[in-house]
Amino acid sequence: MEMSMPLVWLAVAIVFSVIELATMGLVTIWFAAGALAALLLSMIGAPVLLQVAAFLVVSVAVLLVVRPLAAKYVNGKAKKTNIDAIIGRRLVVKKEIDNLKGTGKIDMDGTTWMAASTIDNIIIPEGTTVRVVKVSGAKLIVEREDLNL
Structure with a gap:
């Protein structure tokens, strides 16, 4: 052996x-x-x-x-791609985000995305800086930057 x-x-x-x-x-x-x-x-x-x-x-x-x-x-x-590259990005609200009315849009890299807030009872005005926390289908779920200080 x-x-x-x-x-x-x-x-x-x-x-x-x-x-x-x-x-x-x-x-x-x-x-x-x-x-x-x-x-x-x-x-x-x-x-x-x-x-x-x-x-x-x-x-x-x-x-x-x-x-x-x-x-x-x-x-x-390793470079983040697809959904991983979107999470955490800071973007500016293009159209007021109101979950109760179902409104909200954000521009990202030349395309417009539907947007919703992580909190249902707040309205995020146009021009507000938000951070993407999740992607749900073709909708970005965001939270206000100024609330995370």
Whole structure:
């Protein structure tokens, strides 16, 4: 069994690498690194128990060190799109927002959207700055900026 361990660790590293390439989500790269460490130990004749321990220790170490860095530099630069890009935007009311009357319009990037307030019993006058908190179908749900100070 000792003679085949380098092949086992090589296969494990390849499998985890292929899974990582398929997902591109930093899911299994830690285990591929651990398998490479175990592969190196198996090639110099280290006991299987030491190989398994190295696999586990290196996998966890790489996970703990690399994942936070990757999350900070890779995911932090992801650009919001679609609905996510609208939430939080500050816009100006084009037509008075009155939930009870069902009125309200906002211009956003050259298009006019229906708008409603998060609070039913207030009227938001034309020209007021609001913040988008939710999108419901083709309607923006907003709240007044001056109420969130």
